[in-house]
Amino acid sequence: MMSKIFKKTAQINFVLILSIFLLGISPSLSQAQGVVIVRYFHSNVRCSTCLAFEDWSKTAVERFPKELKNGTLKWQVINFDEAENEHYIKDYDLAEKSLVLVREDNGKVVKWKNVEEFWDFGENQKEEFVDFVQKLISDYLKN
DSSP states (O other), X not given: OHHHHHHHHHHHHHHHHHHHHHHTOOTTHHHHHOEEEEEEEEOSOOXXXXXXXXXXXXHHHTTOHHHHHHTSEEEEEEETTSGGGTHHHHHTTOSSSEEEEEEEEXXXXXXXXXXXXXXXOOTTOHHXXXXXXXXXXXXXXXX
Protein backbone atom coordinates (compact mmCIF):
# COMPACT_ATOMS: atom_id res chain seq x y z
CA MET A 1 0.00 0.00 0.00
CA MET A 2 2.80 2.45 0.93
CA SER A 3 4.63 1.81 -2.33
CA LYS A 4 1.45 2.67 -4.31
CA ILE A 5 1.11 5.96 -2.40
CA PHE A 6 4.80 6.70 -2.89
CA LYS A 7 4.57 5.89 -6.61
CA LYS A 8 1.47 8.09 -7.03
CA THR A 9 3.12 10.97 -5.14
CA ALA A 10 6.24 10.66 -7.30
CA GLN A 11 4.08 10.73 -10.46
CA ILE A 12 2.22 13.83 -9.28
CA ASN A 13 5.49 15.60 -8.42
CA PHE A 14 6.94 14.68 -11.80
CA VAL A 15 3.89 16.03 -13.65
CA LEU A 16 3.98 19.21 -11.55
CA ILE A 17 7.68 19.83 -12.21
CA LEU A 18 7.29 19.03 -15.90
CA SER A 19 4.33 21.44 -16.14
CA ILE A 20 6.29 24.22 -14.47
CA PHE A 21 9.19 23.64 -16.84
CA LEU A 22 7.00 23.52 -19.97
CA LEU A 23 5.05 26.63 -18.96
CA GLY A 24 8.25 28.53 -18.27
CA ILE A 25 7.29 29.27 -14.70
CA SER A 26 10.28 29.92 -12.52
CA PRO A 27 9.36 30.89 -8.97
CA SER A 28 11.29 33.91 -7.72
CA LEU A 29 13.75 33.75 -10.62
CA SER A 30 13.85 37.51 -11.00
CA GLN A 31 14.41 37.98 -7.28
CA ALA A 32 17.12 35.33 -7.15
CA GLN A 33 18.97 36.93 -10.06
CA GLY A 34 18.14 40.47 -9.07
CA VAL A 35 16.31 43.17 -10.90
CA VAL A 36 17.79 46.20 -12.65
CA ILE A 37 15.56 49.25 -12.89
CA VAL A 38 16.48 52.04 -15.28
CA ARG A 39 14.71 55.21 -14.21
CA TYR A 40 14.58 58.39 -16.25
CA PHE A 41 13.61 61.36 -14.09
CA HIS A 42 12.13 64.57 -15.46
CA SER A 43 10.27 67.63 -14.24
CA ASN A 44 7.11 69.30 -15.51
CA VAL A 45 9.22 71.37 -17.92
CA ARG A 46 10.64 69.23 -20.72
CA CYS A 47 12.99 70.56 -23.38
CA SER A 48 13.83 68.85 -26.68
CA THR A 49 17.25 67.74 -25.40
CA CYS A 50 15.70 66.14 -22.31
CA LEU A 51 13.11 64.35 -24.45
CA ALA A 52 15.92 63.10 -26.70
CA PHE A 53 17.90 61.76 -23.71
CA GLU A 54 14.78 59.96 -22.50
CA ASP A 55 14.28 58.43 -25.93
CA TRP A 56 17.95 57.43 -26.19
CA SER A 57 17.85 55.87 -22.73
CA LYS A 58 14.77 53.88 -23.68
CA THR A 59 16.55 52.74 -26.86
CA ALA A 60 19.43 51.39 -24.74
CA VAL A 61 16.99 49.54 -22.47
CA GLU A 62 15.16 48.04 -25.44
CA ARG A 63 18.40 46.36 -26.54
CA PHE A 64 17.68 43.85 -23.75
CA PRO A 65 14.38 42.29 -24.91
CA LYS A 66 14.90 38.99 -23.06
CA GLU A 67 15.58 40.75 -19.74
CA LEU A 68 12.62 43.08 -20.22
CA LYS A 69 10.36 40.11 -20.94
CA ASN A 70 11.52 38.02 -17.98
CA GLY A 71 11.40 40.97 -15.58
CA THR A 72 15.09 41.22 -14.69
CA LEU A 73 15.17 44.65 -16.37
CA LYS A 74 12.58 47.39 -15.97
CA TRP A 75 12.19 50.82 -17.55
CA GLN A 76 10.48 53.67 -15.70
CA VAL A 77 9.87 57.30 -16.56
CA ILE A 78 9.19 59.36 -13.45
CA ASN A 79 8.16 63.00 -13.02
CA PHE A 80 9.86 64.09 -9.80
CA ASP A 81 7.69 67.22 -9.63
CA GLU A 82 4.68 65.07 -8.75
CA ALA A 83 4.14 64.90 -4.99
CA GLU A 84 4.31 61.10 -4.75
CA ASN A 85 7.69 61.11 -6.53
CA GLU A 86 9.43 63.93 -4.64
CA HIS A 87 11.22 61.42 -2.39
CA TYR A 88 13.36 60.38 -5.37
CA ILE A 89 15.09 63.78 -5.29
CA LYS A 90 16.55 62.91 -1.90
CA ASP A 91 16.85 59.15 -2.54
CA TYR A 92 19.10 59.63 -5.57
CA ASP A 93 20.46 63.14 -4.97
CA LEU A 94 18.73 64.51 -8.07
CA ALA A 95 19.36 68.11 -9.04
CA GLU A 96 17.79 68.00 -12.49
CA LYS A 97 16.70 65.55 -15.15
CA SER A 98 18.58 62.35 -14.53
CA LEU A 99 19.10 58.76 -15.50
CA VAL A 100 19.46 56.38 -12.55
CA LEU A 101 20.29 52.67 -12.58
CA VAL A 102 19.14 50.65 -9.58
CA ARG A 103 20.05 47.07 -8.71
CA GLU A 104 17.67 45.22 -6.37
CA ASP A 105 18.31 41.77 -4.96
CA ASN A 106 15.47 40.08 -3.10
CA GLY A 107 13.49 43.32 -3.22
CA LYS A 108 16.20 45.44 -1.57
CA VAL A 109 18.33 48.10 -3.25
CA VAL A 110 21.92 46.91 -3.23
CA LYS A 111 23.39 49.63 -5.43
CA TRP A 112 22.39 52.55 -7.59
CA LYS A 113 24.06 55.08 -9.86
CA ASN A 114 22.98 58.53 -10.86
CA VAL A 115 24.49 58.60 -14.34
CA GLU A 116 26.10 62.03 -14.21
CA GLU A 117 27.97 61.37 -17.48
CA PHE A 118 24.52 61.69 -19.00
CA TRP A 119 25.16 65.38 -19.68
CA ASP A 120 28.54 64.81 -21.38
CA PHE A 121 26.86 63.75 -24.64
CA GLY A 122 25.85 66.16 -27.36
CA GLU A 123 22.72 66.17 -29.47
CA ASN A 124 24.43 64.32 -32.32
CA GLN A 125 25.96 61.57 -30.15
CA LYS A 126 22.99 59.23 -29.92
CA GLU A 127 24.87 56.01 -30.71
CA GLU A 128 27.68 56.82 -28.28
CA PHE A 129 25.14 57.59 -25.57
CA VAL A 130 23.09 54.44 -26.23
CA ASP A 131 26.26 52.29 -26.23
CA PHE A 132 27.41 53.88 -22.96
CA VAL A 133 24.06 53.28 -21.24
CA GLN A 134 23.86 49.75 -22.66
CA LYS A 135 27.25 48.92 -21.09
CA LEU A 136 26.09 50.29 -17.72
CA ILE A 137 22.95 48.17 -17.91
CA SER A 138 25.00 45.07 -18.81
CA ASP A 139 27.26 45.64 -15.82
CA TYR A 140 24.30 46.06 -13.49
CA LEU A 141 22.63 42.90 -14.83
CA LYS A 142 25.81 40.90 -14.10
CA ASN A 143 25.94 41.96 -10.44
